[in-house]
Amino acid sequence: MTVSTASPGELTGVAGWAVGLMESLGGPGAALVVGLDNLFPPLPSELVLPLAGFAAGRGTFGLGAALFWTTLGSVAGAVVVYLAGALLGHDRMRRLAGRIPLLGTADFDRTSAWFARHGGKAVFFGRMIPVFRSLVSVPAGVERMPFARFLLFTTAGSLLWNTAFVVAGYLLGENWPLVERYAGFFQYVVLAVVTVAIGLFVVRRLKARKAG
Template sequence: METLGAPGAGLAIALENLFPPLPSEAILPLAGFTAARGDLSLMAVLIWTTIGSVVGAIALYAIGAMLGEERMMRLAAKLPLIKLSDIEKTQAWFARHGRKTVFFGRMIPIFRSLISIPAGVTRMPVATFLLFTTLGSAIWNTVFVLAGYYLGENWTIVEDYAGVLSNVVIVLVVVAVGWFVVSRIRRRDKVTR
């Protein structure tokens, strides 16, 4: 951001979409703090970080589109404990709720980036994908940038609270995966008896 200004913040967010370990929860408040000091324009930061989010999302959408449904089904067939009917149900669910999933998924740590892949796999219309990605990303970015802007020197507080949210999401994902694996193994064991 020091070298490139607001476009640098956008570039950082685009990279964060591609490499989720880069935390937008740290980048965005820092960009807001930088704008509060007068080094960057607040509006430019909001615009560029949203552009960065969309660019990163498009790249992941393209990966999902290249993967495609057929290839994904072949990969899923090789995974233990996964049934093709699971994938079919997930695709049907995404077909019904894809817009909401993309929109709200932009505001959930970890899933922010990953939601673009199933959108690409299912070939969600690009214009629809871009609209809901832009709206969801703009809200997420605005909340974090403004938090950094108004907290000033204390902008790191945002990262602490966001870290808690990320940890909650990770725990929920681990619990859900654990429940899925245990229930599948139990079901498989009942069938083999």
């Protein structure tokens, strides 16, 4: 593999900031950048993970270290969101749901029951779905999923997702934006599906209200 020799100054915007932070702080810098993805979704992991692989290819740290630190950052960020959900609590969230237009406590109860049955799978696969990886920790905290179980599924899902993107960035070197391009397309598809689903939900609720 040809190791990239591009300088940090050639990267601009978020990419330049992320690589600069990784080169300044090493592995902890990668953990910090990836952890922010959970707290600030507009900073997508589809961008920062290939950059961690790119930085590893430049010799900033090893590939194994890149996988370790990025996964640590993912888990740490998810834990912060989990704790926020736990602080909010089931009862408070249920009352809040009852005040949201077109929703109600019955909707919350159904969602709560579904998460009780499929919480492990939701957390594991949710770590690999754009946008939802930042949100899935909220219901886990609200429903007080056992913390050890939450850590297990979060770590497993994050490690799988991170490995795919970090290794791709490592192998592609200066061509790492190719990863972001295709991952971005996947993200748009997911968002489109979610938008349609929300639209159908709203239409059905409005029709039900008119019929009632």
